[in-house]
Amino acid sequence: MDLLYAPWRTSYSSSIHEAKQENASADQCIFCQQLERPDDAAHFIFRRFKRVMVMLNLYPYNAGHLLILPLAHLSRLDELDKQTRADIMELTTHSTEILTRVLGAHGINVGLNLGKAAGAGIPAHLHMHVLPRWTGDTNFLPTLAHTKQISFDLQDMFARLKPAFDALPEL
Numbered sequence: 001m002d003l004l005y006a007p008w009r010t011s012y013s014s015s016i017h018e019a020k021q022e023n024a025s026a027d028q029c030i031f032c033q034q035l036e037r038p039d040d041a042a043h044f045i046f047r048r049f050k051r052v053m054v055m056l057n058l059y060p061y062n063a064g065h066l067l068i069l070p071l072a073h074l075s076r077l078d079e080l081d082k083q084t085r086a087d088i089m090e091l092t093t094h095s096t097e098i099l100t101r102v103l104g105a106h107g108i109n110v111g112l113n114l115g116k117a118a119g120a121g122i123p124a125h126l127h128m129h130v131l132p133r134w135t136g137d138t139n140f141l142p143t144l145a146h147t148k149q150i151s152f153d154l155q156d157m158f159a160r161l162k163p164a165f166d167a168l169p170e171l
Contacts, residue, residue, distance in 0.1 A: 024124035026073035046165035069127040105132035
């Protein structure tokens, strides 16, 4: 089986076509659009800081998959000022601790996909992935069927993690 029927992804796949372009403008960027809206909980944004924010990935690889991104619509590390780069790493550090403490993660993958060729789904707006891992969190589906099963509720995950992000000091 190479395909898994997932009709709930249709609106996402069709709505972000422009956002997936490397030269997408801020008004085409799904992250920038979410930042313009006042209801952070509706977009699973845990917290905004002066230069960066942290949110749940709406299409995660694992429960608690976080995205940390600058508030500015920039795609490359060298475009960020030194303090924003530092804030991204500081928030990444806090996030790994929160995922370990709150979710009991056994390990964490942290990384950037810079550019479409590197696998960035939204290449025009840099974002750090912070992905909790557990021993045995993969099974035969990814190996044999190239399919990953995700069985958790994003709203429940948001509610579990939100108090820990609210408790962080300002960056």
